[in-house]
Amino acid sequence: MSKMHKERTLTKNQQIIFDLIDKSPEPLKAYSILFNVQKKGINAPLQVYRALDKLVEIGKIHKIESRNAFIACHNSSCQVAKATAFSICEICEKVTEISSAGLSKYLANFKDKDGMKYSKYNLEFFGLCKKCNTR
Amino acid sequence: MSKMHKERTLTKNQQIIFDLIDKSPEPLKAYSILFNVQKKGINAPLQVYRALDKLVEIGKIHKIESRNAFIACHNSSCQVAKATAFSICEICEKVTEISSAGLSKYLANFKDKDGMKYSKYNLEFFGLCKKCNTR
């Protein structure tokens, strides 16, 4: 029930591009995606960007804004791309989606002094991953 | 004493570009900056990007990653671009730097389950500003 929003049938292009991103161990960039799916008949940047836009919109993937790259969502608690948090290693560029009930609760309830209420946020943490930290 | 890190003498190009950003009511994009400083002898994108990079590095400006735009820092508590938070109106695109001791304390101390410690973060909230919300 809780993940119902993600059970949408993808179109052909969306499925091809999602599969590629989903099986990638690292975030993928649009033109790298384009290069990889040309053998499947997707020839133009716009075809990639349209699929990416839709996949982001429905929460199947997220955009890592500081890297202009896309990662599949493996976090059942992140509702349709409305609340995202990532850790990014500044050496090896490994990106991990953060799944913390405390963090999302804190941010979802955060109100600034103007009383502006937010419908969405994106948080990117930077540092060294465990591996890179011990070298 | 607390803002010592920002008291650096800017070079000519850095000063020109900082002044432009600092007096702008909205985030500026690199090529819009370029257009605006051509009368001052800055002719090429690279001259703009070099100044922007340095200004970001020393914390005089911040990059709004989701908008590829730059805003001057007016927040004495944000130490050299290591910890930034913004609110962004999805209608009028107004951007405000958030200055909340509670938020920065929470995020600075946040540790994920891997125990990865972060040296830096960037947070962007999206919603409607007061003005746009009441229309």
Place this chain on the structure above:
DNA sequence: AACACTGTGTAATAATATAACATTAATATA
């Protein structure tokens, strides 16, 4: 002087993203 370091100027190019238009597929609803 020799060196390192930082910044500048210029040209060329790479990388990221969108506009415009024609067509086709899927869905709704009358």
Place this chain on the structure above:
DNA sequence: TATATTAATGTTATATTATTACACAGTGTT
């Protein structure tokens, strides 16, 4: 079923954002 509507596709061209490469100038140090 017909038809209207919406969503997705294919293609070309173009706009926007950012970097590479190279030559040179200023400043401080040894």
